[in-house]
Amino acid sequence: MSFDLVLGQDRAIAVLRSALVSGRLAPAYLFSGPPGVGKRFTAVQLVKALNCERGGADACDTCSACRMVDREAFPDLYLPTRGERKIGKGSGDGTEGSLSLGEILRRLHFAPVMGRWKVVLIDPAEALTAEAGNMLLKTLEEPPQKTMFLLTAVVQHSILPTIRSRCQALRFTPLPPEVVRRYLEGRSVQGQLAESISRACRGSIEVAEDMIREGVMDQKALILDYLLSLFESPLGARVDDTNRMLGSLAESERQAVDRVHAILAILVRDLLWAASDAGTEDLVFVARSRDLVRLASRLGVRRVLDVASAAAGVGHGLRHNENPRHILLHLGNRLAALGAALPAVARSTHARS
Numbered sequence: 001m002s003f004d005l006v007l008g009q010d011r012a013i014a015v016l017r018s019a020l021v022s023g024r025l026a027p028a029y030l031f032s033g034p035p036g037v038g039k040r041f042t043a044v045q046l047v048k049a050l051n052c053e054r055g056g057a058d059a060c061d062t063c064s065a066c067r068m069v070d071r072e073a074f075p076d077l078y079l080p081t082r083g084e085r086k087i088g089k090g091s092g093d094g095t096e097g098s099l100s101l102g103e104i105l106r107r108l109h110f111a112p113v114m115g116r117w118k119v120v121l122i123d124p125a126e127a128l129t130a131e132a133g134n135m136l137l138k139t140l141e142e143p144p145q146k147t148m149f150l151l152t153a154v155v156q157h158s159i160l161p162t163i164r165s166r167c168q169a170l171r172f173t174p175l176p177p178e179v180v181r182r183y184l185e186g187r188s189v190q191g192q193l194a195e196s197i198s199r200a201c202r203g204s205i206e207v208a209e210d211m212i213r214e215g216v217m218d219q220k221a222l223i224l225d226y227l228l229s230l231f232e233s234p235l236g237a238r239v240d241d242t243n244r245m246l247g248s249l250a251e252s253e254r255q256a257v258d259r260v261h262a263i264l265a266i267l268v269r270d271l272l273w274a275a276s277d278a279g280t281e282d283l284v285f286v287a288r289s290r291d292l293v294r295l296a297s298r299l300g301v302r303r304v305l306d307v308a309s310a311a312a313g314v315g316h317g318l319r320h321n322e323n324p325r326h327i328l329l330h331l332g333n334r335l336a337a338l339g340a341a342l343p344a345v346a347r348s349t350h351a352r353s
């Protein structure tokens, strides 16, 4: 049940489920993958499954063990203190309930207090000091009975090879956009906003949550996404995107095209800046610097000037009261023609399948 709540990590979950069913659990797991894709959440679900009062290969989510684990207040779940952002071997911060790794490792030799398994969750394992790592390694070489270590890391190879070799490694991958979108819709984030965030968050729920919290995906970001998509979309998708974008802005179509024109001018400036290798800190859309640098390097300065000329065309159309949809369609055709002439890249966040 609770494993069903883990989004988009089917392979890792399948491995854990089958280990739980067969009882062939590794003494240590290393969950690696980018931030915000469910490593810690999965670790918590595993701790519940190991200790759920109802037994079985998944957690019930309702018994007192499950609920205590969810609150990270289960006596057999150990979370080493992170003094000064590092997990050291000695002296915890002294507050009740938080223990240093050294103290935790000593306690593992006793029977579980309440559950069936003692679990040490080290999140992130990159925070282990060398000294703490060595101490952990000694315990991993001869793990006490009914003890499991769960380590998380962004990159597997950031963990000492000696520790890594004692863990079963499971990779966590960025979430597909449609999975993020469904998650956002479950949180009442709808329509184009959910679509834009799910495409821009690089597969991370954490980044998506930040975008909502900080309101970074306001209309500006929505328009920027629309513009970037024009470089790569076939005609049908361009028309659909244009209709969706116009429909989602709460203003007249003419005002919407005014805004597109303004954002396009900033985009041209950013692309020129990125194409000139001047560094990315000064980009207006600095949050999208990776996409912009990639696009600018494919375009080159000469084609960025063609984008500027397309932007001038939008200004001309607005001044001459042309139909707003026609203006955008014309813009889309010009940007798509530029995009079609570009060298292919292995993968782009704006490619449509």
Ligand SMILES: [Zn+2]
Binding pocket: 051, 052, 053, 054, 059, 060, 061, 062, 063, 064, 065, 066, 067
């Ligand atoms: Zn339970």
